[in-house]
Amino acid sequence: MGAAMASRLLSAGFSLSFYARNPSKPSSLSLQSQGAVLASSPRDLARSCDVIFTMLGHPPDVRQIVLDSDGLLSGLNPNSVIVDTTSSHPALAREIFSAARKMDCWAVDAPVSGGDIGARDGKLAILAGGDGEVVKWLTPLFDILGKVTYMGLAGCGQSCKIGNQIVVGANLLGLSEGLVFAEKAGLDVGQLFEAVRSGAAGSVVMELFGERMIGRDFRPGGFAEYHVKDLGMGVDVVEQGDDEKVVVLPGAALCKQLFSGMVANGDGKLGTQGLITVIQRLNGK
Template sequence: MEETIIGGDGYPRPISPNRTRIGWIGTGVMGAAMAGRLLAAGYSLSVYARTPSQGAALAAAGAGLASSPADAAAGSNIVFTMVGHPSDVRSAVLHPITGALSALPTGGVLIDHTTSHPSLAREIAAAALARGCWSIDAPVSGGDVGARDGKLAIFAGGEDAIIQWLTPLWDILGKATAMGGPGSGQSSKIANQITVGGSLLGLSEALVFARAAGLDAGEFLAAVRGGAAGSAAMEIWGDRVIEGDFRPGGFVEYMVKDLGMGLEDGGEEGSSPAVVPGAALCRQLYQAMVANGDGKMGTQGLITVIERINGK
């Protein structure tokens, strides 16, 4: 087995299913679907699941199961992480013994799909470079449907040549856009979440208002979705909200985390974050859901807070 994937030009050799070995860390709703698409495309995966039962379906599909993030990385050229919180990313990647970076071969590439702190992404990129590896922060948008269908929007921060090199894998998962240097992918995702939160708040309030006015919610949605009020959020979640389907593609507790980073860590390195009052309001409403015991609900469940405010 080759100890490095570096070619003569100083960059990794071309990606292909018969020569590229992948480590995957994180098998939640999004991670399992994304890893499953790479498996189906013929890639060899070594999967680490913190809860082993969550890796069972991937193992049945042909993935190997790793005992730690380092174990998943040891025989891999590329390692993906898709975990919950920045603290999980730090542990999975930077732990000196069990972290993926401790075992990734020279010339390997780390890809973090978790929505995390831009500052942590820059720290990981520096640590990877010190080991002769690369790191790309590449959070995604599109929810569970986008993950299953391979239609995720991927915000990639890091060296442009490596981002372009990863195109064969990005094309299986969705569409990647190079956003700039390390941390820029995370900043892009935070801005995305501010947009999503505002869109879901508008959708929730509109549906509560429409019902109070005696309108049929489904007919209202059909009437406005092709006009200026239409949005991707409406297409992805509109029918689910009407039907009361709040199964998670992304957890409410994660939206609290994401919007919190926008409020606390949304500025360029060394500068103050932007003032975003709408995001602050959305975060308060999502925090109310967590307080109501709905932190594991999908983000489209925001309407439940608006209904409670209206006495429903």
């Protein structure tokens, strides 16, 4: 997703530098062929840019890239902005915001939803937390990537993304069970899909993943193992202060268990639509 987002910014005429932990990946080579400049470290990247987007896997990755001694904060110029589009923890977003402000810089937590297709087509839902005026200033960049919604103070973007992932997980589970039930009932699953997609069962999740599930196309737009992480940030809440609330989420807990089953089956690097394989395994397929 990060490479697709970077490509859109390049296509819009912005000069772009990037840092990649694995610069030999095809996505990194593609960005260079489009005119992007490869930086040698997060610090060097920060020194050359006014706005830095991050798209990483897990909160520890964000902490390392942003807060380590050679991280982005070590090279930021005054009034620069870090925009973290990773699905990360609200408490870490608040920590990064506070650290950036001490350096006369800004940080926005802006996780995205829409998968690989949304990133490619510039139709991501961008869920932003931080200073409202800074988010407004960034809107011309966000408009290239999708639609931004300002959710509130630092950390609110990440909290919104956790809520988003709870809804997405429930939709993926319902779609998986509906397709497996239809097959067991002797129906043509493709015909079922066409019959219900325009009714109350229809959803963006169905449009993004239904045909992929039926065709057993499990190429990742987002890794299943990341969904375990995202749901865990909602389900496994540990009290960290007065502003952290423990919430009971039985459906999200079940979804997390099932996605964890994918990981246990060795399928953590498949796309989230691969959840149907867990339901199929439970039914002897």
